[in-house]
Amino acid sequence: MSLSSERIVRAAQDLLTDYGLHDVTMRRLASELGVRPGALYYHVPHKQELLRRVAHQLLAPLQNTDAGPFELMQQFRDLVLPLRDGGDLLLIAYGLDQRIPPVPALEASLRIHGLDDKQARQRSAVIMRFALGAVAAEQNIALLATAEQPSSFETASLQRSSAQVSSAEASSALTTQSADLYAQGLRSLLAHRN
Amino acid sequence: MSLSSERIVRAAQDLLTDYGLHDVTMRRLASELGVRPGALYYHVPHKQELLRRVAHQLLAPLQNTDAGPFELMQQFRDLVLPLRDGGDLLLIAYGLDQRIPPVPALEASLRIHGLDDKQARQRSAVIMRFALGAVAAEQNIALLATAEQPSSFETASLQRSSAQVSSAEASSALTTQSADLYAQGLRSLLAHRN
DNA sequence: ACCTGAACACCGTTCAAGT
DNA sequence: ACCTGAACACCGTTCAAGT
Numbered sequence: 001m002s003l004s005s006e007r008i009v010r011a012a013q014d015l016l017t018d019y020g021l022h023d024v025t026m027r028r029l030a031s032e033l034g035v036r037p038g039a040l041y042y043h044v045p046h047k048q049e050l051l052r053r054v055a056h057q058l059l060a061p062l063q064n065t066d067a068g069p070f071e072l073m074q075q076f077r078d079l080v081l082p083l084r085d086g087g088d089l090l091l092i093a094y095g096l097d098q099r100i101p102p103v104p105a106l107e108a109s110l111r112i113h114g115l116d117d118k119q120a121r122q123r124s125a126v127i128m129r130f131a132l133g134a135v136a137a138e139q140n141i142a143l144l145a146t147a148e149q150p151s152s153f154e155t156a157s158l159q160r161s162s163a164q165v166s167s168a169e170a171s172s173a174l175t176t177q178s179a180d181l182y183a184q185g186l187r188s189l190l191a192h193r194n
Numbered sequence: 195m196s197l198s199s200e201r202i203v204r205a206a207q208d209l210l211t212d213y214g215l216h217d218v219t220m221r222r223l224a225s226e227l228g229v230r231p232g233a234l235y236y237h238v239p240h241k242q243e244l245l246r247r248v249a250h251q252l253l254a255p256l257q258n259t260d261a262g263p264f265e266l267m268q269q270f271r272d273l274v275l276p277l278r279d280g281g282d283l284l285l286i287a288y289g290l291d292q293r294i295p296p297v298p299a300l301e302a303s304l305r306i307h308g309l310d311d312k313q314a315r316q317r318s319a320v321i322m323r324f325a326l327g328a329v330a331a332e333q334n335i336a337l338l339a340t341a342e343q344p345s346s347f348e349t350a351s352l353q354r355s356s357a358q359v360s361s362a363e364a365s366s367a368l369t370t371q372s373a374d375l376y377a378q379g380l381r382s383l384l385a386h387r388n
Numbered sequence: 389a390c391c392t393g394a395a396c397a398c399c400g401t402t403c404a405a406g407t
Numbered sequence: 408a409c410c411t412g413a414a415c416a417c418c419g420t421t422c423a424a425g426t
């Protein structure tokens with residue numbers, strides 16, 4: 001079975017969901033597909049375009065939906081959060097293409113809720129920035145907290161054991177709290193008085 | 195003059211402001227300091243901690259200020275935006291340490307404006323997520339737009355010239371528009387009714 | 389105590405040459 | 408048309424050995 005951009009994008013998405021963005025490298029991708037790194041460049045111009053395509057495929061479910069703005073952005077979070085560093089990917093993809101899903105659907109649902117074209121565009125841009133920041137921040141916190149860096153060079157290793165004992169409850173408490181913060185931000189940004 | 199973590203952090207900040215995060219590598223840093231890469235690891239445990247320290251130094255001006263929440267976050271944007279990819283750095287730093295400036299000052303000024311402790315913590319977390327997302331998105335748009343990727347593999351190169359002609363006005367229009375979006379988001383998130 | 393030399397295990401990308 | 412081999416110019420990190 002010969003190579004194709006479709007197969008490459010699919011393999012990249014698998015790597016992303018299974019191992020995280022850090023492991024989506026052209027070389028790793030090549031070996032996963034049983035091919036030499038150079039071969040990928042016959043089908044894909046460079047890594048950035050590949051990532052943009054992965055992001056697009058990932059967010060496709062948010063393209064044709066008639067969900068309200070709040071539900072839509074909740075779905076966005078649910079879709080991106082499980083990808084260990086999906087936030088970073090989406091930030092890149094959004095930089096490359098500010099009309100990735102759920103942007104068009106979000107604008108449409110804002111217009112239905114009574115905003116004119118310009119207002120809908122602006123509000124959706126503000127909401128996307130918040131959502132991207134919230135997801136990326138959440139994921140970085142989860143990722144970098146597990147790495148367990150002391151906060152300064154000379155931090156004593158004394159409080160460590162107690163910190164580790166409560167790490168399970170602490171992280172689950174953080175997770176539910178993050179969901180609340182996200183919902184709270186969305187509510188503020190969707191309030192009628194602005 | 196021998197090495198020290200202070201000198202390394204300063205050199206890293208210079209590299210960041212002059213060339214961007216992409217060029218802040220341990221090897222580049224070493225050659226800038228006239229030393230071998232391995233030498234850095236005698237003074238700094240790893241790159242991530244180094245970046246955290248750079249971020250801290252960068253945001254130090256936002257530590258002891260009695261500015262209101264809106265002004266504070268405007269200063270945050272003004273400080274981070276000029277660093278070509280300061281948003282990515284701050285996302286990492288915030289992941290490592292959610293109490294980097296301007297968080298404490300922001301919470302304090304929210305309490306002065308009538309929020310209780312818990313409300314102030316939550317609101318500040320929401321605002322920081324928005325600010326981080328907004329700055330990172332803005333910078334990625336600027337960075338990746340200049341790279342001038344066609345939006346699909348087979349995009350014709352016909353519309354290019356006209357796009358390039360108007361790139362100057364377009365990007366300056368985008369810049370001022372981004373400032374508006376940022377202010378708009380802040381206003382919504384600081385509104386009293388949420 | 390502080391640094392070098394040298395290695396380990398990686399990156400993205402290009403491109404002549406093969407089929 | 409599609410892919411390999413091999414290179415170019417890089418990464419972060421470790422660690423014996425030197426001073």
